[in-house]
Amino acid sequence: MISRRDFLNGAPIAIGAALSPALLNACAETGTVDPFALPSGYYPPAKTGLRGSHDGSWEPMHGVVSGETIEHGAPGETYDLVVIGAGMSGLAAAWYFREAKPDARILILDNHDDFGGHAKRNEFDVNGTFRMGYGGTEAIDTPSGYDPDAMRLLRGVGIEVDRFFEYFDQEFWDREGLSKSILFDAETFGETKLVPGYGSRPWAEFAADMPVSDSAKAEFVRLQTSTEDYLPGLTFDEKYALLRKTSYEDFLRDYARAPEEVINIYKRWGMSFWCVGMDEVPTTLIQNYDGGLPGVAHTLPRTGSRNDDPYIFHFPDGNASIARLMVRSLIPDAMPGSTMEDVVLAKADYTALDRPDQPVRLRLNSTAVKLNNLRDGVAVTYSRAGNTHTVRAGHTIMAGYNMALPYLCDELPEAQVAALGSVPKIPLVYTKVAVPDWQRFKDIGTDFVYYPDGFYKQVEFAYPVSIGGYSAVTTPDEPMVLHMCHVPWVPDTQGPAQWREGRMRILSTPFETFERHVKAQLSQALAGHDFDPERDISAITVNRWPHGYAYSSELIWEPDYASEADKPWVIGRQAIGRIHVANSDAGAKADTGVAMAQAHRAVMEILAA
Template sequence: MDVTISRRDLFDGMALGCVISGGAPGRAEAAQKALSEPAGFVVRGDTSAALSVPHALRDGRFWEHAGPFVPTGERHDLVVVGGGRGGISAASEWLRRRPHDRVLVLDNHDGIGGHAPLCRRAGADAVMCDEESFGADTLVRLTSPGWIGRLPISVRARRDLLMLHDDPPDWLPGLPAQAKQERLAELTYAQFLREVCGVHRDVERFSRTMSCSGWGYDTRAFGAIDAWGTGYPGFAGLGLDRDQPSRFNSPTVRREWHGPAPAAAPSRDERISVRTSSPVVSVRDGVVGYFDGHRVLTVEAGAVILACPSAVVPYLVPDLPAGRRAALSRAVRVPLLEAVVRLRDPGAWRRLGVGRVRWTGAYWNESAFVPPDGVRLLATPCRSELGPGAGSAAGRRELFATPYEVLERTVRDQLARLLGPVGFDPGQGIEAIEVRRWGHALSPEYCRPWDAFYPDGPFPSDAARGPFGRIAIAGSDSEPAARGEAAVVAAIRAVEELT
């Protein structure tokens, strides 16, 4: 059989050579997409092609098939590993300080920029009390008076929810403010509702996905102290000072206490050279090796900034001290799944009369209209009942095992359930679906009740970051506050360490 199978195919366990007639880089990936994605449906982000080499490196399979290093003869003053917010910020900051240097950014994905920022402040204006949670779909508009009375929950649950919103008591009478905050720091919001407030189980189920769009996990993992800090119902009777955050609030809640911090994407300096679909596999002795689909090519680097997930770093820099490798490996990122849908009939959403819908238990837990003809859906695969760390690891494994056709089917199904009553046809009404799969999206935020060392430290990130020769670490999880502009802060710090 006269076929070509790239080494990348071997790393990912795929034998697609039977449909590939040449050896050009990227043809295996194109063949894979052609076989697995129907017309009008595409998957971006952490695809099988983007992850095959990093996973092979992690599992010890890469060097069995990689072959020898092939020098390119190139020399760059700075090589940045990772083309997300932090990587582009680091490259741009370097050129701002050294405008005549040569800067190269390498990334394993087919594009740069990373995932879209999450939204923590603006709430949904409607809730779909869905079949998965309550046995049938019921859309409730939160902007209309008396909306609690229209929820498909028990009479007692409605009464409890109304109390939480309008007149909650002091659940911790007799305790001073500091002791109340300490108690909240020991609980998740779901635990607060069940164990402290004693509300009906339907209230906890209705509230569960409130935190998903801002944090990547539900209220079984979201701390009660941060729920108080961001204005969730049930805390007004405690009498806590709202003029300032608690010392136990997570870094992001503290930073955004008086409004969300700006999270504009960094602009890319046109002098930066970028190579996508180029996973880095080795960084040592001033030489950076990356895989082009067939060979490990090398470039010389005056300095290297690692703007990738911290857990990846020990596989790229094997000479790191054991303690630092262990600290880097502790950073477990939260997975995310986005879908951007282009509608042929955007009038259906306008007829619905809402802008953003929270789902209480379906696969995609948020859907929002993006004018003029788009819908953005968000899913949070984290197994929140296990906590942010263990839950993210478990959810990521499930996400990567989910077939692409399931992702498409769930998008179409939920749009049909939401828009069908206003005349939407999910078969003919959708022009295109782009799913963005991010297994390592959000850097871990130090927060209570999960991190007993917070806020006093010492923090694992302190042991993980800092220069190692001419290498600096700039992933957003190298900062204790791992949201908002943390990637930019880490990038600037890494540049300062090397200049």
């Protein structure tokens, strides 16, 4: 048998799913023969350690990919719709389908031990104080850009986005005197030094503290303050065409004439957003990006962007609360309460997710492993606790990782298989660190530290949101949840191949490595402020997402397509008989609104059929 280590180093493996001892003992605890019952006290959000794609969630699908033979059994249950994936798109698909067909029987399958997909909730008890954070999807980004059907869903589950203007404390940073910082490392810059005040201090004053040469300091200030058009004589359209194929790193070097010491500051600036180095981000993406990147504004003037809405539409647990509200709408017994406010502190009843007498059932720890069209339905086989089960569906919506579809269903045409194989998901890690207070950050005057060459690209505060009885921090002696983001950087590899390599790196990295970097990088940032990581870190949760963001179609290597129909993600989302395709993958954008829109499209396909 091939070991897990062998698989993670590149060799495939085929092993069954694993459930926790608590799950395997569920029937004994509940006194029932229901094979899908969850034990009382089952509550994944409170787990710390290695989460996200936790062990037990990924092995069955990797077995299928490696060639494990799966056969359908006799269907044990029949549903009008089976949804594969209980993330944003899967839950939305169930919601839209039930909106159209209130009496429909729906089964939602998910390979993880919690619902929400990447919208996971992390909870902490820090010396008796309750804190939460987002383990993945963090916000309703630019709700003004959501299509009407996505907005109807948000309103349908009780969300009124305008209320966040009251709940999100937009004055927090100014009131507390907090600003962004850069942690210059000795390996790249010759000295390890934290320099606070990026964007808030005069640029000459900030540059004076940077551990770079005097000439680089002068060039840094020039870059930040210049109003020069670096492409004089060209029209806006000519500039745009040129800069669409010019990386921001090349723009700095070739047009803004920045020295390498300055370029080194920005090489990984957008890693948590675009998940590539700035040598693969087109300069046109910087045009409307309010992220502290200099040099473009007077060459390619701003025309409007995703940032035109304030970035405030955020629950304390990110979009996990949206998932919880959708679950409440679909399975009321699983989520007490009735408002967007009370869902924040509501205690989900996981034992109510999958009861035989309810029209919508959500079955966790269940990985779809085979799909096939029947004459008048779909056979869906999934793996749970090392056993396979088959159900019959009138229709199926694939709302998980779209690239997995060819391994589940052998009915796809070759062009669709090739298209799906060309748009891999993007790996990333969201690590949450609970600390008993944030006084040291207050003393420095920072809430965000960027590491130009760190394992974690950044550490930043939780967003200041108070809603439904949950209060954001108000004084520096209160517990804080810190957010740290790691994206594997493979600078010698271009294009999607780097994400495949990064996925293997993430899966082969043990919790202890993530923990070690947390302690080392916080110690760097808080040096000289009596920080002891063994004493001053209360808990760490690592949300590992080897299949994280949807494929990004905005980066420099993406070709120009002759039509919408030629785009690989559009080819990849075509229905196969009664098997339909949703998920943000189908829109090539890691965005909750896109996930919902693709769910609505898939449901409309079914209703039209």
